[in-house]
Amino acid sequence: MKKDIERHVFNSLKEQYLFQNLPTDLIDDQTDFTIHNIRDIHPVLPYTSIVYRVNFFSFVFVKSGTGRYTTDEQIYTTRPGTIYFTNPGHFKSFEWQELDEVYLITLSESFLKENVHADIFEEFPFLLAETVAPRVLPPEEFAVFEQLYLLLKKEYESTSFYRNKVIGNLFVVLLLKIKEFFWKDYNPIYEGNRSSQIVKTFKRGLEKHYRDMSRGVIDKPFRVQEYAASQGLHPNYLSNVIKTKTGKSISTWVSEKTIAEAKSLLQNSTKSIKEIAYLLGFGESTHFSNYFKKHTRQSPVVYRKELKS
Template identity: 25%
Template sequence: MEQAETLEDFYERKFEWIPDSLRKDIGHFNVFQLDPYVGKNAKPVPYRRRDYHKITFLRGNGRVHYADKIVEVQKQALVFSNPLIPYKWENTQEVQGGMFCIFNQHFFQNYTNLNQYSVFQPTGIHIFELTDNQADFVVSIFQKMLQEINSEYIYKYDVLKTQVMELLHFAMKSQTSTQLDKVKVNSSQRISALFLELLERQFPIEEIQQAIPYRSASEYAEQLNIHVNHLNRAVKEVTDKTTSQWISERILQEAKNLLRHTSWTIAQIADSLGFQEPTHFNNFFKKYSAQTPSRFRSA
């Protein structure tokens, strides 16, 4: 299987350009009409993981390969994709149209943890067949998203978050969801989901005296009551990243948030992120961002 597609890969594949927000390493959200990418203009979507979340509404017949299941969409459906489960679309020429939005976990920083919702969990239902009335409701939300993202309203991304959550809760409350999408979740997927949930639970850091309790793969393995080698194998198998990569990337993301949005000293930030010495934090930050914390803060 190919490596997980990043947001950068998505934009290069679809548009041959990358938004500035991705280059600035901030939360990202966007919404699109599906119509230009169906019918004779449809392009094959390879079976692979994506390292971002996606919510898709589509009209028409289609086939979704989702983990180890194949789900037939008869008329119209709402589909939730997440970084843990690979998927691909088939028969895209029979899809008549639709809309989709993409976003990363960072977009919901300090708002909610997406991993807690069943539509983004390996064991949850991800594909929802819709009635005509339900489809009209979903379309209205996507249309609001399109209108909002093109507005000049300074808080439009707050509004977009609430609209994503409206779709999410609509799906979870839906009584007509298909049962074909009950994915056989293997132990590696369960372990990876539990690890990522535990990792995300350590954040955000909101007070100086607060400190993350777990810094190493072995500490997470101990909390999950499994051997560290078992954890490492499972996470690598499911996500194509090592446990240490996930931990380091999440700590780096939080470090950038604290440097950018607080007046804490670098020593205080280092301590809250579990570094025994500020020099260890400086070395870590420079290794993964190619600049010192001081330079990042002053940029």
């Protein structure tokens, strides 16, 4: 089943719609941002999608419609007043029984960073939350978002030279309203058991990876991206959870583990400094020696000599 799902990975909404034999004339190829009323895409109801992954963000605003969607193993119903979003990397599917006005916004991470600002995830960390449950708003509160997404649609359909920048600024307002209504006090630590499991899995993965490196099974350290990919998470989100739950950044965990493994190899093996450097992913022994000295104030040679004495 997972192998089938992995074949359905889409980098854009147009790519997804083409695969699903859905109309794409409402999608502009010149930008990584889209907005349209889903009613115009699904003339025949009910509609059930395949299970797939995407590499972009999706925001859905249900003024009038009913259905449900899944993200990984979570199943949520959608009804009038529902607002929800999903981020890249998760297993997804959806179905619609009724559609009248349901607006979908999609955009890439690069669009966010280029047209909103580079530190978008610091201001709006909830964008990287693993799974965020939908919210259902009363009509008067939903109207605030309706006004914003209709403004976004109008700008999306314009030919202005500044279109993407205007869309970016309007989207900031939309995110601020989402933050105000839904996640004003968002913090990954409050995601409870799942965040704790993420930390445990990261620690186990870190330990296994360095164990494999010291045995020569793997020849380079993982980056944040690899640790995140192993759990199907966004790198920024994993970093946020680890830092919040442990008080230490991933880079600190990695550097501490590197030094611990280096000390163990220097003490318990007869391998040369060059061999140890290679096992720990350093291309040159001088880089390893400088790294070790930076973190211990001793060179590997001096450390090993002191142990012998």
